[in-house]
Amino acid sequence: MKYTAILPFVVAATTAFVIPDEVTAQKLALNPEPHHDEKSWWDGIPSLDDVRSSVEDTFSDAVDAFESGAQSFLDSLPEIDFEIPDFLPESWEVERPGRGRKGHHGRHGHHGATNLTIYQAIHESKYSTKFAKLVDEYPDIVKALNTTKHNVTAFVPTDKAFEKIPDHHKKPSKEFIEKVLEYHIVPGLYPAGRVLISHTLPTFVKEDSLGGKAQRLRVSVGLFGLRVNFYSKVVVANIFAANGVIHGVESILVPPPPAGRIISLFPQKFSTLILAAEKSGLSKEVHGHKTTGSTVFAPTNWAFQKLGPHANAFLFNTEKGLGYLKALLKYHIVANETLYSDAYYGKDGRTEVDTSAAQFHVDLPTLLDEKNLSIDVARWGGFISIKINGFTRVSIQDGIAKDGVIQVVDSVLIPPHEHHGEYIDGDEIEVEDLIERLEPYVENKKEQSLWGEL
Known part of the structure; x- marks a missing residue:
């Protein structure tokens, strides 16, 4: 059997930043990136063609769903179908989202159509033999999938998923494989209906870089079904077992690399951000500092272009401007606190805060002298802003990362005046205004190396 770095993210995680030799602010201004060129987001990833295609489709679907509005998004959920193969014997019931049978307390019944446990079920299926064989090598995983004391949800890769593993790589360590297996298991019962209104799900992986909190999966729904971490399509849903539910996926799920390395995979979307971190010296300054989680608000190339040619020329092409550029970047980074769209790991990862209310507010301290970002999360069913x-x-x-989460923004975040207090919307700004807003933080030189691997 072939075991290796299962997805391109793992291979790419070992690569360094891709920094252009010379990029001037004038060039940035003269070569604008269209605001709606979403597919360029994926052009930089060195992935298999089918993975690249599925990610592009998923992103386009997500944009379509976002623009259609919350109500139409929610209305569409009951109509979404899944591709249901004969994952298990015909005598076993397979349900579709929104059409399942109800169990105790109004929930989908967790004893399903079989008395077999999830562990037993994946051994019975002819479509999950490779995953089942891997599980057998790890007693703790066997126990998690076989116990009836607690419900779990398993995203089980089909045997075809393992065919994507390259032949020429060495077998990874047992510790790595165990972590991959844990990343497919979610504590609790998550039938398709519950998954559809979730954005992220906690897994069995306890990540040191998150302060020992659960590493998460990203789930999203589009016109062609449900996907996990952008690239892995759910091909069969709601196979209920005695101790939970199984969803079959077409690609193996791999725990992600650090946030900075993920950003470096997409230079066509983030080349300006990558360049800014390199030229300002921030990438060297913060390298190697451990954190217990993080939130990176990553501005796109378009976001920097919106600042205008004069601001870009000052920030990138003057010695004085580089100090302001570093301060500006620090205002986009929150160390030791991780804010997903539907979960929040508080200071030092010690506290997991309930964010399920319709409105949730939190002030996140940035690396810019702990200058806060005011964050408001609004929820309407499965729609979150x-x-x-x-x-x-x-x-x-929710760009899931080993050491936190990436939240992409199309406007550069600029702190308010120290005395006036007003914010601006990240569009074109005069150099004098930019200097006034950032100068206190540059002059004080209270630049703390709190961030991990940017």
């Missing part, structure tokens, strides 16, 4: 400082919205939510 994240707003920063009153008006800047997160355009792409």
Whole structure:
């Protein structure tokens, strides 16, 4: 059997930043990136063609769902179908989202159509033999999937998923494989209906870089079904067992690399951010500092272009401007606190805060002398909006990372005046205004190396 770095993210995690040799602010201004060129987001990833295609489709679907509005998004959920193969014997019941049978207390019944446990079920299926064989090598995983004391949800890769593993790589360590297996298991019962209104799900992986909190999966729904971590499509849903539920997925799920390395995979979306971190010296300054979680509000190339040619020329092409550029970048980074769209790991990862209310507010201290970002999260069923400082919205939510989460923004976040207090919307700004807003933090030089691997 072939075991290796299962997805391109693992291979890419070992690569360094891709920094252009010379990029001037004038060039940035003269070569604008269209605001709606979403597919360029994926062009930089060195992935298999089918993975690249599925990610592009997923992103386009997500944008379509976002623009259609919350109500139409929610209305569409009951109509979404799944591709249901004969994952298990015909005598076993397979349900579809929104059409399942109800169990005790109004929930989908967790004793399902079989008395077998999830562990027993994956051994009975001819479509999950490779995953089942891997599980057998790890007693703790066997116990988790076989106990009836607690419900679990398993995202089980089909045998075809293992065919994507390259032949020429060495077998990874047992510790790595065990972590991969744990990443497919979610504590608790998550039938398709519950998954559809979730954005992230906790897994069995306890990540040191998150302060020992659960590493999470990203789930999203589009016109062509449900996907996990952008690339893995759910091909069969709601196989109920005695101790939980199984969802079959078409690709193996791999715990993600650090946030900085993920950003470096997408230079066509983040080349300006990557360049800024390198030229300002921030990437060297913060390298190697351990954190217990983080939130990176990552501005796109378009976000920097919106600042205008004069601001970009000052920030990137003057010696004085580089100090202001570093301060500006620090205002986008929160160390030791991780804010997903539907979960929040508080200071030092010690506290997990309930964010299920319709409105949730938190002030996140940034690396810019702990200058706070005001965050408002609004929820309507499965639709979530994240707003920063009153008006800047997160355009792409929940880029799951080893050491936190990436929230993509299409406007550069600029701190308020020290005395005036007003925010701006990240559009074109005069150099004098930019200097006034950032100068206190540059002059004080209270630059704390709190961030991990940017």
